[in-house]
Amino acid sequence: MKLRKWLLFSAVLSLMLAVHTAVALELSAGPVTPFDENPVTVRSDTAGTLTLIPSLPDYDLKPVVTDYPLDAGETVIPWDGLSWLGEPLPSGRIMLNAQLQDASGTVSNASLEVKISSPLCAAVSCLPAADVFCPKEDSLRIECGLSRKGSVKVEIASAGEPDKVLRTLEGKAKDTVPVTLKWDGKDRKHKVLPEGDYLLTAYSANLPDRRVTASVTLSASPVPVPAVFETGDIIPADPENDGEVWAALTAPAVVGAGNEGQGLYLMKKKKYSPGGSISARTAAVRVLEVDGSWCRVAAWRQAVGEYMEGWVQTEKLTVIPSRLHYGALINKKDHTMTVYEDGKRIGRIRVSTGLLNAANPLAATPPGVYLIGSRMKDFQMDGYHYDYPIRLHGDYLLHTVGYKTKDSVRYYTEELEDLGGEASHGCVRMDIRATEESGGLNAWWVWTHLGRDTRVIVTEGE
Numbered sequence: 001m002k003l004r005k006w007l008l009f010s011a012v013l014s015l016m017l018a019v020h021t022a023v024a025l026e027l028s029a030g031p032v033t034p035f036d037e038n039p040v041t042v043r044s045d046t047a048g049t050l051t052l053i054p055s056l057p058d059y060d061l062k063p064v065v066t067d068y069p070l071d072a073g074e075t076v077i078p079w080d081g082l083s084w085l086g087e088p089l090p091s092g093r094i095m096l097n098a099q100l101q102d103a104s105g106t107v108s109n110a111s112l113e114v115k116i117s118s119p120l121c122a123a124v125s126c127l128p129a130a131d132v133f134c135p136k137e138d139s140l141r142i143e144c145g146l147s148r149k150g151s152v153k154v155e156i157a158s159a160g161e162p163d164k165v166l167r168t169l170e171g172k173a174k175d176t177v178p179v180t181l182k183w184d185g186k187d188r189k190h191k192v193l194p195e196g197d198y199l200l201t202a203y204s205a206n207l208p209d210r211r212v213t214a215s216v217t218l219s220a221s222p223v224p225v226p227a228v229f230e231t232g233d234i235i236p237a238d239p240e241n242d243g244e245v246w247a248a249l250t251a252p253a254v255v256g257a258g259n260e261g262q263g264l265y266l267m268k269k270k271k272y273s274p275g276g277s278i279s280a281r282t283a284a285v286r287v288l289e290v291d292g293s294w295c296r297v298a299a300w301r302q303a304v305g306e307y308m309e310g311w312v313q314t315e316k317l318t319v320i321p322s323r324l325h326y327g328a329l330i331n332k333k334d335h336t337m338t339v340y341e342d343g344k345r346i347g348r349i350r351v352s353t354g355l356l357n358a359a360n361p362l363a364a365t366p367p368g369v370y371l372i373g374s375r376m377k378d379f380q381m382d383g384y385h386y387d388y389p390i391r392l393h394g395d396y397l398l399h400t401v402g403y404k405t406k407d408s409v410r411y412y413t414e415e416l417e418d419l420g421g422e423a424s425h426g427c428v429r430m431d432i433r434a435t436e437e438s439g440g441l442n443a444w445w446v447w448t449h450l451g452r453d454t455r456v457i458v459t460e461g462e
Contacts, residue, residue, distance in 0.1 A: 024044065032079060034089055035088065035207060050065060051099045052079075061084070061089065093115055096113075098112075121150030122146065126144055127144075127452065128216045136221075153204075157199050185218055228314055229254070230290055249328075249455045256278065259280065268311070279394045285312075293313060299368060323454045332460060349430055352418045370457075384415065401419065
């Protein structure tokens with residue numbers, strides 16, 4: 001009889017302990033909207049230090065809190081719905097994982113599936129198309145990225161008096177493709193401002209406190225543009241020599257004089273005998289010889305990727321001044337994208353490039369020096385969805401690795417595993433993860449920091 005009572009007592013005690021362990025840590029949250037203040041409620045039987053980390057099947061995202069001092073009972077923690085570098089969490093479902101360590105060292109865990117809604121409209125980038133511009137030449141193109149369609153404003157102020165707004169520009173974005181504004185160098189009274197350094201501050205109409213700032217130098221004299229010249233090698237011989245790489249990234253680029261999307265045809269002889277084409281405006285050429293009204297140039301042919309030499313009328317070429325702040329080099333031997341800021345290496349992102357095979361005989365990513373072109377709308381291909389596409393050279397783009405969606409959850413696994421090798425149809429796929437190895441950079445950083453005409457060098461592969 002005593003044995004039966006003891007067994008019954010043990011069973012009840014075990015049940016009580018199991019229930020206690022199950023409810024020691026609980027999470028609750030409604031749908032999360034990036035850029036909003038989203039409450040996450042944490043209930044705990046004990047005090048301790050709390051870490052909250054959202055995750056997708058392939059990688060962890062930015063923690064909501066780390067080593068947060070939590071009291072016993074119920075605590076509400078605000079969550080902005082953003083990941084590393086201010087990137088809004090992807091729409092769909094993710095897991096929110098909690099870990100609590102109490103004073104005795106006991107660790108409790110809890111998880112909650114959370115729905116991520118579309119973000120509020122917030123400014124995410126402000127990218128002038130030049131570091132220096134002269135109002136006498138042209139207006140300054142400013143690309144302002146928003147997290148969703150909406151209205152954007154850009155305030156212009158002198159760097160010496162950042163709180164004194166001299167002019168406000170406004171525009172509307174139809175989707176997540178950046179809206180383009182133009183500044184003529186004048187204040188709100190249409191008077192040309194004096195030369196000097198100016199701040200451009202972008203914000204959305206409904207989130208004016210979230211601001212993104214860039215700088216530009218206004219010059220009273222036109223920016224000197226050299227005549228077409230013999231360039232020498234435009235791809236550095238040693239991709240690990242930072243000085244050599246930076247010199248190549250900041251050299252003036254000779255490109256086709258047409259608009260982005262047009263072709264520049266190379267002739268076999270100094271007459272109409274086409275030998276292939278490259279993209280005007282975004283693909284630089286190596287000028288081998290300047291012979292009066294003709295130039296002999298070398299480049300990598302678009303849609304084929306093969307090296308070619310030919311003749312171009314000098315008037316069909318133009319020189320684009322360098323961007324002085326950022327640049328990047330894609331090394332096709334180790335499949336990395338090294339990013340430079342003011343001459344210093346700041347990160348190295350893992351990438352994959354074109355896989356040339358019988359099914360895709362034109363898929364090799366062509367080497368060359370490219371000037372960043374248009375930011376485009378996300379797209380789907382072969383069942384994968386790709387974000388943050390930026391034109392480099394014709395149909396060759398920079399963009400994220402692709403994902404597939406199942407039950408509202410994004411799975412990047414397949415194309416993340418391809419990083420570090422040849423895998424794409426010719427585009428350069430970038431890692432979505434901001435890691436210690438990458439210096440905290442990823443595809444989102446590239447999308448929000450590398451402005452128009454920033455140089456991207458692609459080296460030759462094996």
